[in-house]
Amino acid sequence: MTNNLKGKGAAARYRQVQISSLDKRRKGKHHELMQGIVQELQTLKAGAALVIPFEDVGEIGLANLRSAVHRASSAAGIKIQTLADKKNFYVWAADDAPER
Numbered sequence: 001m002t003n004n005l006k007g008k009g010a011a012a013r014y015r016q017v018q019i020s021s022l023d024k025r026r027k028g029k030h031h032e033l034m035q036g037i038v039q040e041l042q043t044l045k046a047g048a049a050l051v052i053p054f055e056d057v058g059e060i061g062l063a064n065l066r067s068a069v070h071r072a073s074s075a076a077g078i079k080i081q082t083l084a085d086k087k088n089f090y091v092w093a094a095d096d097a098p099e100r
Contacts, residue, residue, distance in 0.1 A: 049092035
């Protein structure tokens with residue numbers, strides 16, 4: 001798509017910035033929560049899971065919570081598995097998965 005205003009002397013509608021000055025890391029609205037979960041995953045003992053009560057995560061739904069935790073743990077290089085029941089969300093290192 002071409003810009004019809006280009007070269008016609010029209011005032012720019014939006015300001016411009018150098019791409020190099022932008023912070024390219026993703027910081028969603030639950031960044032601190034995810035950062036805390038990842039930090040605890042890094043110190044989690046083998047065979048243990050974190051228990052995250054849904055009442056502690058506010059209005060985040062299960063699908064969004066699971067997705068955010070997977071994104072954050074992947075960025076930290078941690079493979080995880082998750083499970084949920086009516087009250088809690090559980091997350092642990094994939095290497096510590098219980099045998100079926």
